[in-house]
Amino acid sequence: MTALALTAVGGASSQARSTYDEQFVSYPTYSGDDLELTVSDAGTAFRLWSPKAQDARVKIYAQGRGGNPLTVLPMQFHADNGTWTASVPEKLYGKFYTFQILHDGKWLDETPGVWAKAVGLNGERAAIIDLTSTNPEGWAEDKGPKVDNFTDVIVYEMHHRDMSMHPSSGIANKGKFLALTEPGTLSPDSLATGIDHLKELGITHVHILPSYDYNSVDEANLQLNTYNWGYDPLNYNAPEGSYSTNPSDPATRIREMKEMIKALHDAGIGVIMDVVYNHTAGNDDSNFELTAPGYYHRHRNDGSYSDASGCGNETASDLLQMQDYIVNSTKYWADEYHIDGFRFDLMAIHDIETMNRVAAELKEINPSIFVYGEGWTAGDSPLPVDKRALKENVAKMTDIAVFSDDLRDAVKGHYTDASDRGFATGKPGLEETVKIGIVAATAHPQVDYSKGNNSKFAYASSPEMIVNYVSCHDDLSLTDKLKKSMEGLPEKDMLEAAKLAQTIVFTSQGAPFMFAGEEVWRDKKGVHNSYKSPDSINAIDWHNKALYADQFAYYQGLTALRKAHPAFRMTTADQIARHLVFDKIDSEKNPNLISYSLTDNANGDEWKEIKVAFNGASYPQTINVKKGKWMIVAQDGKISPAEGLGEFKGGKITLAPYSALILAKTK
Numbered sequence: 210m211t212a213l214a215l216t217a218v219g220g221a222s223s224q225a226r227s228t229y230d231e232q233f234v235s236y237p238t239y240s241g242d243d244l245e246l247t248v249s250d251a252g253t254a255f256r257l258w259s260p261k262a263q264d265a266r267v268k269i270y271a272q273g274r275g276g277n278p279l280t281v282l283p284m285q286f287h288a289d290n291g292t293w294t295a296s297v298p299e300k301l302y303g304k305f306y307t308f309q310i311l312h313d314g315k316w317l318d319e320t321p322g323v324w325a326k327a328v329g330l331n332g333e334r335a336a337i338i339d340l341t342s343t344n345p346e347g348w349a350e351d352k353g354p355k356v357d358n359f360t361d362v363i364v365y366e367m368h369h370r371d372m373s374m375h376p377s378s379g380i381a382n383k384g385k386f387l388a389l390t391e392p393g394t395l396s397p398d399s400l401a402t403g404i405d406h407l408k409e410l411g412i413t414h415v416h417i418l419p420s421y422d423y424n425s426v427d428e429a430n431l432q433l434n435t436y437n438w439g440y441d442p443l444n445y446n447a448p449e450g451s452y453s454t455n456p457s458d459p460a461t462r463i464r465e466m467k468e469m470i471k472a473l474h475d476a477g478i479g480v481i482m483d484v485v486y487n488h489t490a491g492n493d494d495s496n497f498e499l500t501a502p503g504y505y506h507r508h509r510n511d512g513s514y515s516d517a518s519g520c521g522n523e524t525a526s527d528l529l530q531m532q533d534y535i536v537n538s539t540k541y542w543a544d545e546y547h548i549d550g551f552r553f554d555l556m557a558i559h560d561i562e563t564m565n566r567v568a569a570e571l572k573e574i575n576p577s578i579f580v581y582g583e584g585w586t587a588g589d590s591p592l593p594v595d596k597r598a599l600k601e602n603v604a605k606m607t608d609i610a611v612f613s614d615d616l617r618d619a620v621k622g623h624y625t626d627a628s629d630r631g632f633a634t635g636k637p638g639l640e641e642t643v644k645i646g647i648v649a650a651t652a653h654p655q656v657d658y659s660k661g662n663n664s665k666f667a668y669a670s671s672p673e674m675i676v677n678y679v680s681c682h683d684d685l686s687l688t689d690k691l692k693k694s695m696e697g698l699p700e701k702d703m704l705e706a707a708k709l710a711q712t713i714v715f716t717s718q719g720a721p722f723m724f725a726g727e728e729v730w731r732d733k734k735g736v737h738n739s740y741k742s743p744d745s746i747n748a749i750d751w752h753n754k755a756l757y758a759d760q761f762a763y764y765q766g767l768t769a770l771r772k773a774h775p776a777f778r779m780t781t782a783d784q785i786a787r788h789l790v791f792d793k794i795d796s797e798k799n800p801n802l803i804s805y806s807l808t809d810n811a812n813g814d815e816w817k818e819i820k821v822a823f824n825g826a827s828y829p830q831t832i833n834v835k836k837g838k839w840m841i842v843a844q845d846g847k848i849s850p851a852e853g854l855g856e857f858k859g860g861k862i863t864l865a866p867y868s869a870l871i872l873a874k875t876k
């Protein structure tokens with residue numbers, strides 16, 4: 210859960226781990242790839258890591274819940290690596306299992322373990338299946354899009370239900386993984402929805418909200434249509450059952466998620482998964498606690514759970530077995546599911562070393578995998594600030610990007626105050642913070658970081674470290690934020706402000722990120738923390754695609770512009786410092802006005818020079834452009850990156866209220 214996310218909580222703790230957690234450092238660890246379950250010609254083997262258990266056993270069941278065990282297998286301890294093993298000569302395909310350990314003289318509750326790759330209903334028991342049987346046809350050849358530079362990625366953040374649940378989606382498998390496998394789905398106005406809509410829009414990657422098995426939706430009662438974002442992890446290595454057509458069958462959820470991924474890959478779209486290794490849904494009853502009590506979570510000195518997640522606990526990536534777990538779990542998703550990227554929730558709860566290992570080892574599997582995260586925590590942590598994978602520490606991380614809250618809060622107004630306006634909606638004084646976003650938080654001779662609202666220094670050493678956005682699932686959607694902060698103004702102004710805000714995102718250096726549905730003026734009916742709100746709040750109403758056709762066309766123009774022009778996708782800080790030149794504008798006299806040039810065929814662009822200007826004021830403002838033959842690419846809420854909107858010979862040019870201007874000198 211991220212709704213409470215604060216910017217860099219720092220300073221309060223400088224000690225290393227708590228005195229309580231010191232006891233776990235000496236635990237023996239196990240790095241083999243056969244943890245918990247291996248099926249081979251030799252039979253079925255179990256290996257549970259639980260160094261301090263007094264005893265351990267495996268229970269084999271015929272079904273995913275209920276009934277008595279068919280067998281209870283005692284396990285043998287191996288003190289050198291802290292694991293317990295048991296095996297049988299048969300391949301137990303079709304059966305289910307749980308582990309149980311004796312701790313402080315008491316048998317704890319049964320658990321599917323922490324490495325269940327297939328689970329039954331509600332993830333209560335692990336399932337033994339042949340994973341190759343879950344592969345869709347052509348899976349061996351399946352591949353996501355190749356990414357040369359992470360600034361080439363255009364991210365579309367989506368919840369499975371939001372995308373398809375509304376009756377207007379025309380999608381048969383509503384709220385399911387399979388929703389995005391349906392071609393030819395149409396809105397009531399015969400406009401494309403689902404995967405065809407994504408292709409039309411031109412994004413490169415879909416970022417799916419948590420899709421591992423989470424706790425809050427009862428998979429046995431899907432008719433209740435319970436909604437949840439899914440930031441309450443249960444089984445990290447199996448898909449969520451409520452997104453499958455049959456959560457009781459362990460293979461179905463796996464096969465259907467793979468079918469979704471394959472359909473997106475076939476459409477040239479990558480799949481990024483939101484991962485929440487920073488905390489667990491339960492405390493004492495989490496699978497971590499039931500297998501190795503105490504180890505995987507961080508604690509305060511008194512032994513209570515520390516809570517940097519704001520959700521009751523936080524995990525301990527600074528301990529080797531947990532670090533291995535995060536690394537190996539992401540590698541498993543990359544290998545088995547062909548996942549193209551990972552978005553780390555509250556990434557600063559993890560340590561820098563862990564995140565660097567994650568990125569480096571994923572890169573060995575597929576160099577196109579994009580790793581980024583929230584560079585903050587939601588509360589204080591025993592992990593020292595200098596070790597946290599914070600936004601401010603991103604330069605110490607290789608191949609990891611962080612969200613720019615600088616750009617987000619400056620463009621649309623602060624997220625904590627619904628009525629607060631931003632640069633794009635007429636609030637003065639935010640120009641320098643917007644510029645920090647435009648240069649992807651890299652060092653730039655014309656940007657004064659001391660005037661930054663959220664950050665006071667150039668924290669990124671490369672634009673590949675930055676994800677730019679103005680909204681995501683958290684907080685008010687952009688539509689709702691504009692409705693609230695521009696209350697009383699005509700809707701037209703809000704629509705223009707939305708276009709301006711997203712133009713800033715899509716033309717800024719770094720990777721752009723958008724929240725699903727904003728291209729059709731999607732709202733959440735003013736609900737900011739809609740994590741468990743019903744579909745009536747969260748689902749995208751596809752009638753909007755016809756009602757706001759102009760908005761959609763504009764977003765299409767933004768993706769097309771960015772994809773065709775590498776000047777917006779520079780790959781080094783040095784390139785940005787040399788080729789991005791701000792015009793001198795006195796923000797006291799002309800607030801809410803920024804203009805800059807991308808010069809000298811920046812980053813190999815075919816366009817010699819690009820002029821980009823933003824007017825966030827409620828009145829028109831004029832800039833002066835040097836003489837020459839310019840093509841008008843975007844003006845007054847219209848955009849046409851290929852043909853252009855007309856010609857301009859230079860001189861004074863006026864920007865309408867809440868609008869962007871883009872000019873190109875084509876030769």
Ligand code: CA
Pocket residue numbers: 331332422423424425426428443449450451
């Ligand atoms: Ca579940």
